[in-house]
Amino acid sequence: MSGTTRTSAxxxxxxxxxLxxxxxxxxxxxxxxxxxxxxAEIGTMSEEDLxxxxxxxxxxxxxLLSWITGEAATPENYDSPVFRRLKGFHSHTSPIHV
Structure with a gap:
């Protein structure tokens, strides 16, 4: 079962x-x-963001989960604007508390 709420059409x-x-x-x-x-983001991502x-x-x-939750430091080569958007998106919109 997918949880997606977005159409890919x-x-x-x-x-x-x-996606x-x-x-x-x-x-x-x-x-x-x-x-x-x-x-939320796939339709508007630039090619570089994708x-x-x-x-x-x-x-x-x-x-990845440990970086998002802050349990481990994010390696410098992954600490990108897209990763920071993902982390911020999770902390502001997700009811999941991991």
Missing amino acids: DLDVRRRRT FRAWHRGMREMDLIMGRFAD DEFERLIEVPDRD
Whole structure:
């Protein structure tokens, strides 16, 4: 079951694939964090932002979750504007308290 509330009908193939991957990570908490962010942002991301978001999707769930929650420091090479938007989005909109 996907949790997406966004239709992908208006998205190009790359954005559809990225939206699907954001909602199908493995850990339900990360599905919700990444998926909700993708629902809100995927349609307006620049190509560079999309590159960075796809790179974040490749990070193992536990690592990414620990960076988002502040349990571990975010490595400098991942502390990008897209990551900071994701982290801020989660802290302001998500009822998930991990």
